Amino acid sequence: MxxxxxxxxxxxxxxxxxxxxxxxxxxxxxxxxxxxxxxxxxxxxxxxxxxxxxxxxxxxxxxxxxxxxxxxxxxxxxxxxxxxxxxxxxxxxxxxxxxxxxxxxxxxxxxxxxxxxxxxxxxxxxxxxxxxxxxxxxxxxxxxxxxxxxxxxxxxxxxxxxxxxxxxxxxxxxxxxxxxxxxxxxxxxxxxxxxxxxxxxxxxxxxxxxxxxxxxxxxxxxxxxxxxxxxxxxxxxxxxxxxxxxxRQDQTIARQQEIAAKFTQKLKGVAHITIPEAKEDHAYTNYIIKIDKNRDSFARELEKKGIDTGLHYIPLHLLSYYKTKYMLRINDFPVALRNYQTVLSLPIYAALTDKEVDYICDSIKEIAKTRV
The missing domain is CATH 3.40.640.10 (Type I PLP-dependent aspartate aminotransferase-like (Major domain))
Structure with missing residues (x-):
């Protein structure tokens, strides 16, 4: 798929x-x-x-x-x-x-x-x-x-x-x-x-x-x-x-929130995976999980299964222009750095089907079992 x-x-x-x-x-x-x-x-x-x-x-x-x-x-x-x-x-x-x-x-x-x-x-x-x-x-x-x-x-x-x-x-x-x-x-x-x-x-x-x-x-x-x-x-x-x-943007958001609820239900408690928490109203334009064991390797395994992912974002102080222009050090923003090393955005949009949601979650669970 x-x-x-x-x-x-x-x-x-x-x-x-x-x-x-x-x-x-x-x-x-x-x-x-x-x-x-x-x-x-x-x-x-x-x-x-x-x-x-x-x-x-x-x-x-x-x-x-x-x-x-x-x-x-x-x-x-x-x-x-x-x-x-x-x-x-x-x-x-x-x-x-x-x-x-x-x-x-x-x-x-x-x-x-x-x-x-x-x-x-x-x-x-x-x-x-x-x-x-x-x-x-x-x-x-x-x-x-x-x-x-x-x-x-x-x-x-x-x-x-x-x-x-x-x-x-x-x-x-x-x-x-x-x-x-x-x-x-x-x-x-x-x-x-x-x-x-x-x-x-x-x-x-x-x-x-x-x-x-x-x-x-x-x-x-x-x-x-x-x-x-x-x-x-x-x-x-x-x-x-x-x-x-x-x-139909309101309907789009409602569907994104519905998909996010499915992700949360299916991925809660999965080893090595941390699911997002909504502090205020959340439109779930992106659903960002954290992976505690080699995020990039995890993303590559998902890619092999046909699942595209995203990254939001590479912290600005790690980008060449801003790092050089303002003499920023890698540890100047420790929280952003720590999150960057673990976050991964899953596909989420109104056209995503329940079958595709299930496939994404099953794939994540399968890959997570291989992590020690």
Whole structure:
């Protein structure tokens, strides 16, 4: 049996909406998606982008990040997070993680802010790893005390909730989403930036298309440029497809949670395997187990059985650029390092069948028996 790490579920509605665009019958697909996203999240403003990374970069533009500014983030994040900071010649600062949630450790974050107060510190980017949200109530209180902006990287938390409220509507300065989650390939690309701040929304909309402005009373091809922007606009084809997928995102999450419950039931107590624990509402965009005996060898054995796996993530301080640029040592972030050596992400998506779930669990149990 072959079980890919991710498989997109495409129905007739997606095909029809894409065909509408190709036939010239969906001129406002992007605008429709933004409006529907605002309703779905419960946010005042949503600005679409060409990718999740584009949304993060646009967020840095929107908060007017400048050279020499500093932005904190988890050391366990996708490379796009510190990358968008470096594009401004600003400095990312790394914080170790909570061992169970894999999210940024709020105790360590608060200690860092207490010891390193600076006007150059502009924001903290927090990632909801695998769909498990941060303790946002505490995070927002920390942000108020130290007067910093919170940018939420919700690439793994599209449709996820925090205490019943949709991620993106809970109080962050900006929340960024991706429609092609980390290490999960989609057939389309897209991102979204949401905010309650009208000024941030206006700046983001301006800068996502080269800061071009036109006069309603002039010919359409007459334009001006008022700032230095970028090209992060989403295509109508991507928007049409994503809009249909968004309409059933809650059902997708429900199925992921159902699969996660099956994994938990079948893998609980298996030797050498530690299953994840949900501290808050968990969307289970990824199901991350820990393997105490040679994770990579375990993954290779699963691969031989046709089961693809993922890794979320290689800690940033182990990557050549950041290790060299900031002279980071391997033991600077011991929790992230320890987790990295054991974590493994299993396939989990709405199209995964119960038969495939059983096959994954049976394979894990079989391989685990060979470990001493």
């Amino acid at each position: 072959q079980v890919p790490f991710y498989k997109i579920d495409i129905g007739k509605k997606e095909q029809q909406r894409v065909m509408d665009v190709l036939q010239g019958n969906a001129y406002y697909a992007v605008e429709d998606l933004e409006a529907n996203f605002e309703k779905y999240i419960g946010a005042s403003y949503a600005v679409s982008t060409s990718s999740g990374t584009g949304a993060l970069h646009l967020a840095m533009l929107a908060i007017d990040l400048k050279r020499g500014d500093k932005v904190l983030c988890s050391v366990n994040a996708y490379p796009a997070v510190p990358e968008v900071v470096r594009h401004f010649d600003a400095e990312p600062g790394f914080i170790d993680i909570d061992e169970e949630t894999f999210n940024i450790d709020l105790d360590k974050l608060e200690n860092y802010l207490e010891d390193n107060q600076s006007k150059k510190l502009k924001a903290v980017i927090v990632s909801h790893i695998a769909g498990q949200p941060m303790d946002l109530e505490r995070l927002y209180n920390i942000a108020k005390i130290y007067n910093i902006k919170i940018i939420e990287d919700a690439s793994d938390a599209l449709g996820g909730t925090y205490r019943g409220q949709k991620i993106g509507s809970t109080g962050a300065t900006i929340t960024c989403f991706s429609f092609s989650q980390h290490l999960k390939r989609n057939i389309c690309q897209g991102g979204m930036l949401v905010t309650e701040d009208e000024d941030i929304m206006a700046r983001a909309k301006l800068l996502r298309n080269h800061a071009l402005v036109t006069d309603e009373d002039s010919l359409e091809y007459i334009y001006d440029v008022t700032d230095v922007g970028n090209k992060y606009t989403m295509s109508d084809l991507d928007a049409a497809f994503i809009d249909v997928q968004l309409s």
